[in-house]
Amino acid sequence: MSLSVGTALRDGWTTFRRTPWTFVFFVLFAFVLSTVVDLVPGFAGVIVSTLVELWATVGLIRGAWLGLxxxxxxxxxxxxxxxxxxxRLFSRQFLLTLLLGVISTTAAFVAVKAADAGEIAQSIFWRVQGIEPSNFEEINRLFTEIQSLSIAILSSPVSVLVLLIAAVIAIYIQVNQLFLGFxxxxxxLGPIATLREGFRIVQRQWWTVLALLAxxxxxxxxxxxxxxxxxxxxxxxxxxxxxxxxxQLFGDDDSTRFLTSR
Structure with missing residues (x-):
């Protein structure tokens, strides 16, 4: 199967235009609800905010599918x-986030090592842990150390190369997983199989999918x-x-029947 960016964009606009106010009110409702739950303190607030975001994403996926x-x-x-x-959406997104986190963390560690800036990075880490938002002096010191770390990394060709390679890998993965939610x-499919399916289908038309994302x-x-x-x-x-x-790429089969059942 091949992907037509123009067809995707036209279908997207046509589907939205068929019931615009339904989509607009839902996005507005989800935004207001997300703003309210953000007021919940601590770890409970993080859980509730995550659930609202996942629920809203599934809702939009369902509305788009019905509209098409x-x-x-x-x-x-x-x-x-x-x-x-x-x-299912949470577990797959969590795995993708974990994968990208490992890549970015490893790249940052190697870049800092190559720039011989371990002491500065460690100082920044501990300063961030105990900084008070109202302590402007500490904040200024933090920014100064971040600036020093940035200069050290940019001065090291190896560090810059490592970060560029990590960025390219991250972009490659993100494009391949554009359809992870669907x-x-x-x-x-299981979490790993879901990611593998994205790589299997998308990489054959990676540049076209990148154009759609752009x-x-x-x-x-x-x-x-x-x-x-x-x-x-x-x-x-x-x-x-x-x-x-x-x-266009994966077909319109809905094996879970959640999207097409009403």
Whole structure:
């Protein structure tokens, strides 16, 4: 199967335009709910915020899928809660985050070692642990040390090369996993198999998928420029275009039946 960026973007806009206010109100509702739960203190707040984000993502995926089927998703379709889908999305995203975290941490460690800036990095680490937001003197010292660390790394060709290689690897993985949410929700695959499926399908048209991602980032940027309110439309359009691209590459089979059942 081949991917047409133009078709994906047209499908995304057409699907959104079919029921624009449903998508806009859902994104607004999710944003307000996320803002409220951010007020929950401590680790409980992190858990609740994560659940809201996962629920909103699954809702948009479902709305986009129904819209591409020619249906008009309702607000009730988008707010529908499905525990197994949320868990599948969380576990796959967690694995991807862990993979990217290992790559970035390893690259940072090697870059600091190559720049012989271990003492500065360690000082920054401990300073961050005990810094008070109201202590401007400590904050200024922190920024000074960060500046010194940056200069040390940029002065080392090996450090710069390591960071560039890590950035390229991270971008390669992110593009391959652009459809991770849909694979996680639509298919009953394990976490590792979900990531592997993304690599298997996308890498054959990696540059085309990168072009789609670039266009989607442009849409989000336009939404931000429009005083931020444009994001209420930009986010659903991007999700619907991603759904169209997914179906072009992976097919429209919904083995879990959550997206097509109402």
């Amino acid at each position: 089927n020619g249906q008009r998703p309702s607000f009730g379709d988008l707010i529908k809660i499905n525990g197994p889908d949320i868990w 694979v996680a929700v639509v298919r009953s 266009m989607q980032l442009l849409i989000i940027l336009v939404g931000l420029i429009a005083f931020g309110f444009g994001l209420l439309a930009a986010i659903p359009v991007v999700m619907c275009s991603t759904a169209s691209a997914y179906r």
